[in-house]
Amino acid sequence: MARHAGVSITTVSHSLNGKGVVAKATRQRVIEVAAELGYSADAIARGLRSNRLGLLGLVIRPLDTLGSYQPEGVDYFLRFAGAAAVEALDCGYGLVLMRDPTAGNAPGIALAADGFIISDPLAGDPVIDLLTRNAIPLVAVGRDVERPDFTAWLGGGTLRNVDSVIAHLHERGAKRIALVTGTDDNSWNADSENSYREWAAENDQSPIVYNQDERLGEEGGREIADQLLASDAPLPDAIYCLTGRHAAGIQAGLQAAGCRIPDDVMIVAGSDSEQTRNSTPPITSVDLAPEATAKAAVAYLVALLEAAEDDQPAPPEIEYDIRDRASTRRG
Amino acid sequence: MARHAGVSITTVSHSLNGKGVVAKATRQRVIEVAAELGYSADAIARGLRSNRLGLLGLVIRPLDTLGSYQPEGVDYFLRFAGAAAVEALDCGYGLVLMRDPTAGNAPGIALAADGFIISDPLAGDPVIDLLTRNAIPLVAVGRDVERPDFTAWLGGGTLRNVDSVIAHLHERGAKRIALVTGTDDNSWNADSENSYREWAAENDQSPIVYNQDERLGEEGGREIADQLLASDAPLPDAIYCLTGRHAAGIQAGLQAAGCRIPDDVMIVAGSDSEQTRNSTPPITSVDLAPEATAKAAVAYLVALLEAAEDDQPAPPEIEYDIRDRASTRRG
């Protein structure tokens, strides 16, 4: 390239990057020759010098514990990943989806990313340890409940979802509201349960909480339905179930026992999915806005990477809507 | 690192990579010190030397033309991307989803990938040009119809889908079968239409073919329904519609005009999606097996990358199933 343009390697670099001092004419010529030759600087060599590859890593923790990366009907994460990849591209970065990079055979490329997005970190997440140890910037979606001083996370709105959902159910006439969470040790489960218990305490209701393994899917929901039916206590008149697949299973299980939805029991899912949209009746759900969240997370991370040390941006807020469906529409 | 272990940089490299000649004891010690320090070779520097980053690129062409990367209800591509990412990880690679790298502001990292997967290349696809010019190995899903000598592609089974679908419809009693394709200039559309026309010629049926822009989604399907209804020719008694969203729109459009599905017209979609699963009646569809296809594509590409020049592997075959639903189940 340098030979073709009749200048030094240095001048080529300066011309193409707009750095240094190069005569306009020379710069122009170099740019033309580069275009003609289809030349562009090798990203790896450039990365070696600058320690910036132009690559973001994405780790979706629930998929690590779920084992499968294609759980049927759970489209939240794939939509999240797709949207994140696109937003990254728009910011001039590539995005690599990875599994837990602390687990054994992570590809060497893992730690070469400029920054990371961790979706739903576990409590005291070792991935966050690894990254901070290597001084790699990261942004989390959902907080690490054991790391209160780590503030670069977004998605705090999920906390307020509990209140919105309870308000929604009250409005529709619910009196005794139960909560069903997953068992992953993340803030989505933990904070939701805490908020719920707070509300119960404030309203003199004895809390009704079930925790069910996310991996069990609809079948796990049916189990919860059985437990509710077998319980001595009367059935709640509304159930807030964080995961969509559990919600669909609970609804099916209750219906199988002759229980009418929404007239006997109303159901809300904390995460919209194909199952909640297409159950009969369709299940009212919180739309966690995977695309918007992903975009916000990427934009925030990029801002973090490109900001000066001294004026770090604050995490963006995200608003979630309730998709009002027949499972909470009485009469 | 070298200092900590009291050996030269060379010996560290040799020890960790199992190359060169190092005394067993020395190698052991180096490995221990590395583990203790949490040291592992910098992927970028290594990449610079070896020209291998451990990164695969994925370009999904239909999403480039679709404009959006999250078309509602089109889950094929996100499932494909997710599965590809996971399989890549299992093979020790990271996977980067990219847009058309020939279009302007591609991230520099684009050409640093070790190999590429191109899903549904266009005719004479410039992305394939770019990659071959840069000697980057690639694998396509679907062939480039203008590049008959390019053989590293899989998914030829889509050709046979036309036959299977027609056989299925015949079996259910269809006599006049219409075809609706998209307008993207790829082999999925082109080869399907060719196969259909061949079949029509062989069976003395005058072909009924509509082409509709993929981007129009269900609305585009309704338009086709209107055109069918407005046509002088009698309605076909079965429609094979390649995209799921068009199929759902056609079904809705015909139903709105009082046409009964499947009794008056049967419908088959060439690609399963949320719309085909959840229309009333549910639409019989070809399951394009995005996960299996993605896995096969990645495995094939990795085999290509790691094979010696002289024994290149052959592309794998993929089988597709027809999901038999009510839209083709008469009386």
Add this chain to the structure above:
DNA sequence: AGATATTGCCAAAACGTTTTACATTCCGGA
């Protein structure tokens, strides 16, 4: 005219590996 800036370019160092080719030590055999 001589001193001092300014402009335009380049050589060389640095980034952290892998690879090649060579240096040292040690041993056994002549």
Add this chain to the structure above:
DNA sequence: TCCGGAATGTAAAACGTTTTGGCAATATCT
């Protein structure tokens, strides 16, 4: 005692950039 070869380790080159410092040549000032 000397030599050849095996065993072990290392120095140096190479990968393709960016960055730093400097050197001419030209322009500007006194």
